[in-house]
Amino acid sequence: MDTALVLMLQVIVAVIAGIGAQVVGDFLKVPSIVFLLLFGILLGNDVLGILNPQMFGDGLEVIVALSVALILFEGGLTLEIRGLNQVSGSLRNLVTVGTLVTLIGGGMAAHWLGEFPWAIAFLYGSLVVVTGPTVISPLLKQVQVERPVAVLLEGESVLIDPVGAILAVVVLDVILNNGATDPLSVVSGLLIRLGIGGSLGALGGWALGQSLKRNRFLSDDLKNLVVLAGIWGLFGLAQLIRSEAGLMTAVVAGLVLRASSIPDERPLRRFKGQLTILAVSVLFVMLSADLSLASLFALGKGALLTVAVLMFVVRPLNIWICTLDNRELNWRQKMFLSWIAPRGIVSASVASLFAILLTERGITGGDSIKALVFLTIISTVFLQGLTARWVARLLRVNATDSTGVVVVGCNPLGRLLARLFQEEGETAVLIDTDLQACRMAEIEGLQAIASSALDNIVLEQAGIDVAGTFVAVTSNGTVNRVVAQRAAEEFNPPNVLTLLPSDAAANSDASEKASKVKTAMLQQVPLKTWNRYLSDRDVRLGHTMIREGEERERQLKHVRSLIENGRVLPLLVQRKHQLRIVEPEQDWKAGARLLFLYHNPKPQLMKRLGGGGSSTKLVVETITEVENLPEPTPEAAIKPPPYPDAKAVSETNEVPSTAPKAATPKKKATATNGAERLESTQSSSTAATPSSTTEAKSGAAHGTTSQPSSAEDAIASPKDPEKK
Structure with missing residues (x-):
């Protein structure tokens, strides 16, 4: 079969499987990443053998890089900046101090429990620093929690992604140089990438915002595509200046563009959101299809203990340290934050690329580190994602x-x-x-x-x-x-x-x-x-x-x-x-x-x-016309009148048109329960007929009157002696 046709079919299968997983997850109200992982593993080489991402060669790295840039930009674009001031201190701590806590804690657990060499263990710690908006955002939509908790989780997932990815690149550089890199070079490499990416992203985001606000030549159909081209252009320029600096560029550009208050922002966010869903779906399916189940099972109990320590020890310790000075968060909210930290597409994509680089350099442990990262993703997504609603209800942090x-x-x-x-x-x-x-x-x-x-x-x-x-x-x-x-x-x-x-x-x-x-x-x-x-x-x-x-x-x-x-x-x-x-x-x-x-x-x-008195306050009261229920009668077949003032007339007992009209009863106004009502002061001069009895019952049953003349005509007439 022609190679081009095979690659085309591979892409089509990945798209169909990815969108299908999204549909199933949305229908079952379960994080879609669960089904993306399952579908990818089933279609991979170890099960059905339909998808083989290695056929794309270097093209897979290009697809991953552009998709991750788009995902990070969309995360920055949708991040609600207005709510960050309430948790700004805790968020700053999570992105800085929390990164070091997870790096050190994850590395020590991988070395002592997973029996990985120190270098590979800390590479694992750097890869699981990130959480990811691709998992957090859908989870928060399904499990609505209190505002400070949601803002902190979403802010952490967006801002820590580029920091964690760049940190992982720095750690990888140290490994590839056989540890010859001095600590000063490690720190400077991290800061330079963050500085270049942040500066270029801020400048590019501002330029995009100004062009969208003041453009006189862009049609509405082209605005979204111009933003897409601009983001990929900024990402490529940052990557050209310094490797992996483009990740920070994408996030900062999204944040600046969101803060620019561009006109018609919602269509842009909707467009980028749809592209992100497509990118996440295809990437997760392809990357999980490339996962070796043999390497996953070969990890042993030490890997499970490593993931358990990361979830039940490192994450709670991280939250406790980073929110120590935040008195607005109660212990229930902190407990929920400690439980929710699922890893997403950034960890999976970077781990897959690192496995390829380590294998090419002849360094052992590439497949094992990839398998351990995917085990972490599977464990956190399944355990935390599927129990988030129950935990939120148990801790009483629901937004409801x-x-x-x-x-x-x-x-x-x-x-x-x-x-x-x-x-x-x-x-x-x-x-x-x-x-x-x-x-x-x-x-x-x-x-x-x-x-x-x-x-x-x-x-x-x-x-x-x-x-x-x-x-x-x-x-x-x-x-x-x-x-x-x-x-x-x-x-x-x-x-x-x-x-x-x-x-x-x-x-x-x-x-x-x-x-x-x-x-x-x-x-x-x-x-x-x-x-x-x-x-x-x-x-x-x-x-x-x-x-x-x-x-x-x-x-x-x-x-x-x-x-x-x-x-x-x-x-x-x-x-x-x-x-x-x-x-x-x-x-x-x-x-x-x-x-x-x-x-x-x-x-x-x-x-x-009453003199108008429109400002008189209504008081809650018991209304007898609503409280008193009509007695069920066989005559209930009479349909209620369509309007409040219409008469309910029985067809079988209809009064002939030639019959003389009954005398109009006199009324007087009385006050009951603070509301004026009308009472009859004398009965009709004629005896009540069966038809009138039926009519009265029907009117009482439906809260309407069946008098021949309105109360307003009886009182407001200038000839009425009782008007005075």
Whole structure:
């Protein structure tokens, strides 16, 4: 078979296997690196013999180098710099002091337990210094932990990669020179590579950022490709100046470009993220396919003990030393940091290249060191990756325990939501571009920021980093969706919800499955209408406890009928002191407390007599129309009216159109539970017919009235003597 065809098929198989592993991992909610390793080993020479990476020769080194540069750049581009100040001291210690701790601890364990020579043992220690964003980032997406923990893990994985890789190159130089290199040359070689890479990366990243912000000749279709070409160009230039300096260049360029606040940054990050997934998938499959299982099994028990010491002794010691001066991290967070340190693609790729170089120089131990590094990767990924969710729950460092809410929209509904969260002891911050609405919120004792919710600085100022809920409730459904999606992508809070128009919410199921943004509340009446109800004081704020057994089913059916009629808007559900915004498909468990708005229209005269009073605070109360459940009757087949003021008329007992109208009963206004209601003061002059009885039952069952004239007409009429 033609060599070109064979190489092409090798690449195709690697791509299919890599993407397949990503799909399986995403479906099973397991780190994809687990399946990348399995698929690569199965397709390798020792099992199925389909993939043979050695056929690429020197081309494999080129593929690895360019892919690693892209991976490190993407890590720097996605690193959230704004959260680093909270853990900056600990992060600095991990990249500097922590590197030395892992180097020395890993080297001593490999020598004394793994029985490796000192030179090869310290080479192993330098290779396992790095953790890697290719493993940490997917893990943090699946296991949402508290913000300081996530920032520290992600920052360490990005910044320590080039440092560890350059350190490994320096150690390899010492080995290749038979230890003739003096310590000063070792330190200077490390610092020179870091200095060249950092300087070139900063300059190149700034130039790329300026060209993207001020360009007049680049189309949107070319911007991402220009950045890709620029990064590889900077990487190649740094490698030309000093070997392995390009790794630091890639990371720093990504950090500087992220800090430049370039326009349309999200498409660039999405594009680079997709390329990184492809590169990681292909690399892991090919490198694991090249792994010799015989060399892996030949390591013996000493290798297992070496990895165990690295995981259970060196890593906890590293975290304890590096976070000693950080009083903001509690012992639970430090324990979780001690457990999570999976190794990734940088360790695998550098170890594979070093094995080739050592073999070419005739130095024994190349295959063994590669096997030990892969054993470390397999052990840390399987043990730490698969147990991370359980450990986070055990140590109670999950982000789902976060409290507080950020509400976009200072309209009456948004202010009410913020107040309800605040009354439960949680922080609540409102964001709106309407200065007058923000002032009204401040008058009500709420914290409001008059700015755009699309600004990351504003969201950070609002406390989205530590908030448990983010919800957008502006009157514009499109704005709500965009703002919520942006918040989910940039900050990833535990609960992201948006209020959509009723027609858009009905078609949002498919989009929600592909997005973290959920639809808030159950609305049959437009948001503008409920805001008007709140402004006009046409609502009451009610609560009810979800009952048990058969009563629960009747209660939920009754509440849903009121929702469908537009009489009730469920807001929040509280269970075990946790407050959550209601979602369409939410299952209200027995014992939960439901808070809702009840539409309680009042006549215009009562509003005039009340003098407006729009600032009167709604008080949570028990509403009998919701609390009292209708008795089940055979006549329940009568359909509820589609609108609150419509009459429910039985088709079998319909009153003929020629029948005389019943006399309108007189009404008087009374106050009950702080809300004005209407009571009948005299009965109708005609006897109640069966049809009217049926009509009254239907109206009571659905929370509507079936009187021939509205209460407003009965009171607001100028001829009514009781108006005074």
